[in-house]
Amino acid sequence: MSKLPKPDELLKDLNLHKTPSKHWMDIKPDFRPGTYCYAVEPQVMEDLGRPHLGKWQPHDEKWPLPEDWKERILKAIRDRMERYRSFRLFMDICVRCGACADKCHYFLGTGDPKNMPVLRAELIRSIIKGEFSFFGKLFGRFAGARPLTEEVIKEWYYYFYQCTECRRCSVFCPYGIDTAEVTIIMREVLHELGIAIDWAMKPVRFSHFIGNHIGLQPHTIKENIEFLLGDIAEITGLNIEVPINKKGAEILFVTPSADFFADPGIYTFMGYVLLFHHIGLDYTISTYASEGGNFGFFNSMELAKKLHAKIYEEAKRLKVKWILGGECGHMWRVWHQYHNTWFGPVDFLEVPKSPITGTVFEHAKDNKIVHICEFTADLIAHGKLKLDPSRNDHIIVTFHDSCNTSRAMGIFEEPRFILKHVCNNFVEMPENTIREKTFCCGSGSGLNTDEYMEIRMRGGFPRANAVQYVHNKYGVNTVACICAIDRAVLPTLMNYWVPGVEIAGVHELVGNALVMEGEKERTTDLRYRPLLGKEEEV
Amino acid sequence: MNLIFSIVVVLLLILVPLIGVGVLGLTSLFSIYIPYLAFSIFFFGLIYRIIDWARSPQPFKIPTTCGQQKSLPWIKHSRLESPASSWEVYLRMFFEVFLFRSLFRNLRADFDGKRLIYGSAKWLWLGAILFHVSFLIILLRHLRFFVYPVPEWIKILDFVDSFFQIGLPPIYLTDLLILAGLTFLFLRRLIDPKVNYLTHASDYFPLLLIIGIATTGVLMRLFFKPDIYAIKELAHGLATFNPTLPKGKISLLFYIHFFLVCTLAAYFPFSKLVHMVGVFFSPTRNMANDNRMRRHVNPWDYPVKYTTYCEWQEKFRDVMEEAGIPIDEDWCKEAQKQA
Numbered sequence: 001m002s003k004l005p006k007p008d009e010l011l012k013d014l015n016l017h018k019t020p021s022k023h024w025m026d027i028k029p030d031f032r033p034g035t036y037c038y039a040v041e042p043q044v045m046e047d048l049g050r051p052h053l054g055k056w057q058p059h060d061e062k063w064p065l066p067e068d069w070k071e072r073i074l075k076a077i078r079d080r081m082e083r084y085r086s087f088r089l090f091m092d093i094c095v096r097c098g099a100c101a102d103k104c105h106y107f108l109g110t111g112d113p114k115n116m117p118v119l120r121a122e123l124i125r126s127i128i129k130g131e132f133s134f135f136g137k138l139f140g141r142f143a144g145a146r147p148l149t150e151e152v153i154k155e156w157y158y159y160f161y162q163c164t165e166c167r168r169c170s171v172f173c174p175y176g177i178d179t180a181e182v183t184i185i186m187r188e189v190l191h192e193l194g195i196a197i198d199w200a201m202k203p204v205r206f207s208h209f210i211g212n213h214i215g216l217q218p219h220t221i222k223e224n225i226e227f228l229l230g231d232i233a234e235i236t237g238l239n240i241e242v243p244i245n246k247k248g249a250e251i252l253f254v255t256p257s258a259d260f261f262a263d264p265g266i267y268t269f270m271g272y273v274l275l276f277h278h279i280g281l282d283y284t285i286s287t288y289a290s291e292g293g294n295f296g297f298f299n300s301m302e303l304a305k306k307l308h309a310k311i312y313e314e315a316k317r318l319k320v321k322w323i324l325g326g327e328c329g330h331m332w333r334v335w336h337q338y339h340n341t342w343f344g345p346v347d348f349l350e351v352p353k354s355p356i357t358g359t360v361f362e363h364a365k366d367n368k369i370v371h372i373c374e375f376t377a378d379l380i381a382h383g384k385l386k387l388d389p390s391r392n393d394h395i396i397v398t399f400h401d402s403c404n405t406s407r408a409m410g411i412f413e414e415p416r417f418i419l420k421h422v423c424n425n426f427v428e429m430p431e432n433t434i435r436e437k438t439f440c441c442g443s444g445s446g447l448n449t450d451e452y453m454e455i456r457m458r459g460g461f462p463r464a465n466a467v468q469y470v471h472n473k474y475g476v477n478t479v480a481c482i483c484a485i486d487r488a489v490l491p492t493l494m495n496y497w498v499p500g501v502e503i504a505g506v507h508e509l510v511g512n513a514l515v516m517e518g519e520k521e522r523t524t525d526l527r528y529r530p531l532l533g534k535e536e537e538v
Numbered sequence: 539m540n541l542i543f544s545i546v547v548v549l550l551l552i553l554v555p556l557i558g559v560g561v562l563g564l565t566s567l568f569s570i571y572i573p574y575l576a577f578s579i580f581f582f583g584l585i586y587r588i589i590d591w592a593r594s595p596q597p598f599k600i601p602t603t604c605g606q607q608k609s610l611p612w613i614k615h616s617r618l619e620s621p622a623s624s625w626e627v628y629l630r631m632f633f634e635v636f637l638f639r640s641l642f643r644n645l646r647a648d649f650d651g652k653r654l655i656y657g658s659a660k661w662l663w664l665g666a667i668l669f670h671v672s673f674l675i676i677l678l679r680h681l682r683f684f685v686y687p688v689p690e691w692i693k694i695l696d697f698v699d700s701f702f703q704i705g706l707p708p709i710y711l712t713d714l715l716i717l718a719g720l721t722f723l724f725l726r727r728l729i730d731p732k733v734n735y736l737t738h739a740s741d742y743f744p745l746l747l748i749i750g751i752a753t754t755g756v757l758m759r760l761f762f763k764p765d766i767y768a769i770k771e772l773a774h775g776l777a778t779f780n781p782t783l784p785k786g787k788i789s790l791l792f793y794i795h796f797f798l799v800c801t802l803a804a805y806f807p808f809s810k811l812v813h814m815v816g817v818f819f820s821p822t823r824n825m826a827n828d829n830r831m832r833r834h835v836n837p838w839d840y841p842v843k844y845t846t847y848c849e850w851q852e853k854f855r856d857v858m859e860e861a862g863i864p865i866d867e868d869w870c871k872e873a874q875k876q877a
Contacts, residue, residue: 139739142540181600
């Protein structure tokens with residue numbers, strides 16, 4: 001692994017207004033350590049029955065491409081153009097106005113022109129013109145066309161794994177061209193040769209064969225939960241149980257598996273458990289459908305569908321009425337925009353109805369899945385939760401909108417409504433960095449691997465910079481979020497750019513604030529940090 | 539290089555009618571055959587593109603949500619930015635297509651010391667609006683050459699457009715605005731290093747072509763007035779599919795103007811200019827954010843093999859029994875029976 005430069009040095013040479021003297025088609029990607037992800041291990045692809053290139057690494061001078069690589073790639077592209085109107089249209093209508101250019105967090109953190117969304121798409125648009133179009137072939141570079149070479153494949157690998165599918169560019173594009181769609185499809189195209197990154201594929205294998213990204217076996221999940229319940233008992237004095245694979249429960253609760261074992265996701269999980277106990281919810285979690293997230297989505301649509309089919313089989317088997325989903329970003333992109341198409345019609349479940357407030361979740365009436373923030377906001381609005389927001393007085397909170405829940409779902413008010421009821425100190429980051437204009441954590445879409453640290457810190461810079469602003473101005477020390485990848489990667493980003501800022505799930509803060517029946521007087525929050533005014537008792 | 543190439547191409551295009559009509563006297567070629575050919579290409583080419591897009595399936599419902607979703611009844615949802623019904627989608631599309639709403643959002647990111655700041659950047663929006671709206675009005679104004687008698691609304695348009703009564707004949711406001719818009723869009727490509735870097739010759743070309751068309755048009759209006767009656771006769775003949783060469787002599791400037799227009803029409807369906815029609819098909823804008831309310835069907839959906847509960851249970855039976863996690867025999871028996 002490479003040595004990461006100090007924060008002061010990382011962006012020293014960054015200039016957003018300077019472009020290279022060479023034409024972009026003449027610049028080859030530099031596979032410098034820290035700026036690319038390792039290639040997938042062949043065994044992973046073998047196990048999943050996918051093609052692979054054997055043992056290789058992106059920095060190898062010559063990639064072991066199969067003899068018919070070119071035909072296979074062109075066929076894959078043609079196939080996607082036939083199956084996706086989005087892709088075909090986005091290839092056709094870009095006018096290169098450049099409105100997207102400085103909207104990408106990777107561009108803002110690297111200054112690399114190929115990170116301008118328009119050029120990222122040109123990487124493939126130029127090939128479509130150069131290989132399929134008569135005029136493209138005739139006029140070549142003047143028409144923005146070029147032939148497909150092995151160097152182009154390398155470039156695709158470099159740049160389509162330097163896009164987190166965050167969709168920020170698509171907000172600003174006058175035609176709604178969505179680079180995420182292009183990246184998703186181009187990763188799929190590379191997959192046809194077996195080109196993929198290890199970090200995004202190992203979780204797919206685990207999730208497929210075992211049930212979740214990290215490969216937690218059923219008994220381990222149970223043990224982990226029991227461990228967290230022990231902490232809850234210590235902090236609140238309450239002995240709570242979490243139903244596991246309970247048949248006939250009313251609701252199946254699915255959350256990203258990181259919430260079972262990884263700091264700080266575990267505190268969010270403790271928050272869920274406290275909430276469900278507080279309202280006496282009849283629910284179950286499943287050790288079979290134990291993954292809400294979906295790394296398949298970062299590789300190919302087919303893999304994505306494969307992984308989440310389990311959730312619906314499990315709902316059917318357990319005979320639940322509807323499904324409740326935990327806090328996660330890309331999980332909710334997949335749940336909200338793809339599930340209903342893949343797994344519908346979901347006629348074996350009922351229209352979700354809160355058993356506590358009686359609210360019918362009309363907006364989820366067809367797919368029967370509800371976001372935990374929608375569920376909790378409804379509870380608060382009906383006054384069903386006893387909350388003591390002063391229990392979060394030791395923190396000053398801002399809210400980071402995750403890319404996927406923002407730009408592929410539109411859940412902005414629910415988490416804010418909850419935060420305003422469970423904390424007394426809530427401030428927003430600058431308006432051009434939140435809501436639909438929010439910045440990616442820099443590590444989404446399966447790029448949260450250590451060997452990629454330099455690019456992650458660069459890509460996360462715009463987000464961190466906005467946190468820095470509210471940290472300096474208002475003393476913000478906690479970023480709340482509703483995404484498991486955020487919870488996994490923002491601590492690293494904050495340590496690098498804004499030390500002293502912690503990351504918390506929204507429901508962790510709910511858990512802190514909930515006044516539970518029969519609990520002892522709390523002196524710490526769910527992380528064993530003393531509450532304001534209780535420092536001496538701890 | 540890209541710029542020079544485009545300039546050369548446009549100059550060559552200007553030379554074509556100069557030689558064709560001026561030297562070789564191929565009047566009917568340039569006033570009848572080429573226009574019909576060009577507009578056939580435009581018409582059928584565009585229809586081909588539309589059918590092509592319309593026929594290609596959109597497998598998933600992927601609106602870009604730029605505002606609050608419709609969820610709980612007491613939360614106000616953003617009708618424009620997160621449309622949940624068809625008419626909200628139409629509204630979003632209207633603002634998108636006619637007012638360039640997304641472009642209006644444009645920001646400019648820059649460093650202020652170590653701080654990244656974002657300023658409003660509406661110049662691109664303004665330039666684009668000026669150009670597109672003027673172009674549309676000019677196009678409509680031109681109908682007065684093709685239809686007889688000239689409908690009242692075109693006369694009104696004409697009157698309003700020349701309302702300021704500057705010069706004689708009065709300068710059209712849209713003529714000035716389109717040239718201002720085009721100049722801005724063109725200079726932007728030269729001056730902004732980022733935009734300059736991503737510009738192809740095929741981006742300069744249509745700009746220069748349209749600048750050429752507008753300039754020749756303005757020249758004819760103000761300085762080198764051609765025989766309007768002859769042009770009307772020609773235009774009317776073309777529009778009624780009864781083409782005749784007018785008796786009066788039409789100036790070369792007109793033939794340049796007309797030939798550039800024909801080039802633009804023929805070039806249109808095969809270039810980025812199809813964004814005019816393509817924008818209507820954009821799935822991130824023209825689909826409702828109602829995914830969980832109404833199912834979207836993927837016409838090429840196919841079943842995938844996944845790890846079923848029973849396969850999974852077999853694998854972990856021992857550890858599950860040991861951990862006291864319930865085993866489900868019934869479900870697997872049922873599944874076996876069905877298989």
